Amino acid sequence: MKCFWTALRFSPWLLLGLLLAPLGASATHIVGGELDLQYKSGSTYALTLNLYFDAIYGDPNALDQSLVAGIFAKGTNQRITLVTLPLTSNTFVQYTNPACSSGSLSTRKLVYTKDITLDAATYTNAAGYYVAVERCCRNVSISNIVNPGGAAQAFYLEFPAVVRSGAAFIDSTPRIFPPLGDYACRNELFYYDFGGQDVDGDSLVYDMVTPLNGHATAAVGNTAPTPLGAPYSTVSWNAGLGTANQIPGSPALGIDAHTGRLTVRPRDLGLFVFGVRCSEYRRGVKIGETRRDFQLYVLACPTNVAPKATVRAAGSTVAYRPGRDTLRLLPGGNRCLTIRYTDPDPNSVLTMSARPVNFTTPAVAFTTSTSGTVRTAADTLTATLCFPDCTDTKGKVYLLDIIVADNGCSLPKHDTVRVAFTAALAPNTAPVLTSSFPPAPLPVSDQAPAVVRVALGQRYTATLAGLDADRDALTMTAAGVGFDMAAVGMQFTAQNGAGQANATFSWEPACDAVATAGEDGGLLVRFRLAEAGPCVPVPQERLIRFEVVPAAQEQAFLPPNIITPNGDGQNDYFTMPSLPVDFCDRKFASIKVFSRWGQKVYESDARDFHWGGAGAGGLYYYLVTYTDGRKFKGWVEVVP
Template sequence: MALALVAPLAASATHIVGGELDLQHKSGTTYTLSLNLYFDAINGAPGALDPQLTASIFSKATNERITNVVLTLTSKTFVNYTSPACAVGSLSTRKLVYTRDLTLAPALYSNPAGYYVAVERCCRNVTISNIVNPGGAAQAFYLEFPAVVRNGAAFIDSTPRIFPPLGDYACRGELFYYDFGGQDPDQDSLAYDMVTPLNGFTTSVLPSVAQAGSAPYPLIQWSAGRSITNQIPGSPALGIDARTGRLTVRPASLGLYVFGVRCSEYRRGVKIGETRRDFQLFVLNCPTNATPRLQVRATGSPALYRPGRDTLRLVPGGNRCLTIRYTDPDPNSVLTLSSRPVNFTGPTPLFTTSRTGTVRAPGAPDTLTTTLCFPDCIDTQGKVYLLDLIVADNGCSLPRRDTLRVAFTATLAPNAAPRLTSTFPPEPALPLPNAPPAVVRVALGSRYTATLLGTDADRNALTLTATGDGFDLAARGMRFTAQNGPGEATGLFTWEPNCDAGRSTVTSLTVRFRLTETGPCVPIPRERVVRFELVPEKDSAAFRPPNIITPNGDTKNDFLSMPDLPADFCGRSFAGITIYSRWGQVVYQSPDRNFRWGGAGMAGNYFYLVSYTDGRRFKGWVEVKP
């Protein structure tokens, strides 16, 4: 396979620690392609830091080159130790980030088999212990990604990000652990396994190329006794949890070891991509570090908790705290206590006193004590929950830990549901799910008032609220006030439809009245939904003036008056009344809505016409009797 030389020839980077490629969706068809390259900051030559590197994209189905992407060096940072106090002068790693935005056009990236990206560079650290000819061993950084269109629709995927980079060393004979688990922006399922690192086609003679070659890529050669399942020897040898991405090894020999990890992503059970990380681990002789120890007892109890034999029973009103004692044989040891739920989520216990301190130093105690209390609102629902209590020291390279697993059950205090009553139309005797709300019809220009009462036998604090479905109460002329308190809450609702309500095309408004309680672990709210319908003000059908008057001076029915006339409202007002004889002659007129017509000496039938400024009219007749 022919590889084009970069002119001029770049310096041979004989101190590459490892790295991985990353492809993240930005928006539309725009993605960001990055190479995270890890470089030995102690032994690496500054001249070996490339200002740019070229990534090549290929079709998986055909190995056809799609394009080359020039990645520019945009960031240089140092990889932190888990514990900075454990730093050694022989180990310092620099993270170099090369990046570029690119367009993945659907017309070009639609092959169902997907695509892969590669960057090639030589060379690795010359002191690596587990491969052949490490000074001439190169690296091919590699990832796979799916087509950006599937079944005619956009198919968006971002690479799972394996993190963080490894800045620590391991101690011979000590268990080493590190989290290489990633996060996937698309919530795809991730699986991890160990792989043999890719060597690619570059060499110490040809350390850098203008573009990567296509797969398949040559692998590094393991030295005698080493393999994909025994990359770092030990008991156990280096391995990774397939689900969590947690690396573990208890190394048996000193040295610098390269290893490879693959993270595959699955969507709906189908693999859609992968990314690989090459890295290396330095194994040193470390000072002896003893494991810290902890003991637990229920607060006030003389007996120690026995893991695997005892189960705590947490009941309302009972003791909910543990007293924890923890120590370490090593002098000047800084201990930190933490808790981790094993088989549950939700409220977790809290340390009520300091959980970090130093033991066996001048003036420091030999044993530390703290208190851990379970919240009242943990409910195991009849199951046994498990909680790990973990004490860790500040030993190097990684803390040593002691874990004690606590089993417990917990029940909640009973809570009676509050009651909500009101003067609204009654609800059905047997409320049904999705039952229609009660309907209250209110005439324009009138006033509607209702009261609500919330009560609670447990005397929990109650709060009454009213909320309009998609509208503001005050803007519609509605008002709700509440008096809230322990065990009881009262509310007053008032609606006086204003002129704006009369002009609105929306004549049906739904209001949710909600009673909530504060205090119990599982509050039980109550809700009353009422639909208010706006109807016209009193019309002629409801207007019933008297039709007989007897102006005989007995003070009974002496005058024709109309006190129940529709009220003046929203610019509409009473214009006047005219009374006609049966022959059409006007016998009485008045602009006063409080008129009184006696009709004395005018026995017979008469007709009246009441007019309003908006053109509304009311007609009728009246008989005058002697």
């Protein structure tokens, strides 16, 4: 799962005061940051520090070209190694709502990253490990901690051993959501969704924590110190503030432990630092955590009244009543809603959206414009929302939130109408597929094909027919399983239509079809009847296995085992009239006859050979070969 964070910056009012204040040598104005460790392959991981920096009032000398990270054993705080992280990216942070941005607010995102090796021979401690980067100093105008200009930051991340129970244990820390350049308004609800996903599927738990100060001090100036091991000191809160009350308000700043939703209705103006921790669990056991501390600026904003939305079902003269009414969408009925929305604040830009609550399948579509500008307080906008005909709640009540939002700063205000509805599908009768192919073997199975044997060079023809009681459009198709039907001479023609489809299959196999069939000797063809129109179509299929057989019927191979060459016209010669017939590349090649001492006494490449013995009685052995490598061996006794 991912942890989502928010990056928040200054207002012009605060910055005006900062313009008049001199910058000290250690006033680096670090805004915040977080560490990230992602698995790549083998023993290689990418270690990254995202550092956020005041681009206007930060000391340019504090833009480090590299920073040093320390990796420590959690159980002993012993340093394992130091890693130099080079600066690889320097970009600006954007606002969630650009219309609320100010040209005097600017934050940079500095990315320091390097691939590291966490080998299985070193990182085996069951207590796990942590990474730390230390830097000074914070913004001097932070209003909720003591001596902010002298307060440092310790960026901190925990990760598990890479081996557990003798097997590799791979883990990537929760990814940090891209920062946002927003601010909060005094006495207005501020919220942001930190919840996300982890690439390993681990469970995440969120809580508020006091930001770490670490060992760095203002005395180090703009020099990034070598990180030391834990324990790390924390920042000192001003009187009346603490971990559970980092930004005072009603409610004070807090985060939902399971969803990661950050909420505060701030009471005071100013710049506030806050800290959030995201812990990851696998099978109920904590395996790591990542921390982020950042800043939220609270200012006095112009009054913004929330918009208002009403919903009406098609043909209804009364508004839908959330919590009391349930829409019942029936086949063939009108499935549209009319939404009317307005805002008492002139020139507000309103946007309409729909969000499923207890289902995931897309179920609605706006058929008219969903955004517009309210010019006056009496101006009302209208949108139409329709449920597709194939929406099916399967007897359950689905909930859909219809949301209208304005473009107020710093965050839009909303009005939500929760619509409860049920929807059913029109019944659909499955089409019927019949054919002149032989029936499928018993027991009937979708994967058990009927077998059709076609003689080489002879034409085989079959017909197929499809019928649908609902008169849905039918389409008949045929496709070879692993081969091209046309390449082996198979022909298929179909006449498709509403409620009815017919097709003809014909084939006159040649030897190239035998080669395509391969050793198993069969060619599978899937015949399919598909219907268009119903929400849940029910296609029908027939799977046929075609086998090519010789044109001449083969006899049972029963070679003689005795001849009496005495001239009486009865059994005077050794012949094999029941030899397997020639079939494409399988042809008679030769026969050889050997004495009991291995001496060849006869050979012929004629299929209708006649051998009258070697002039002496006794036991002889023969070898028959075919061009495809098949061989037949046996013996024959000559009785004079």
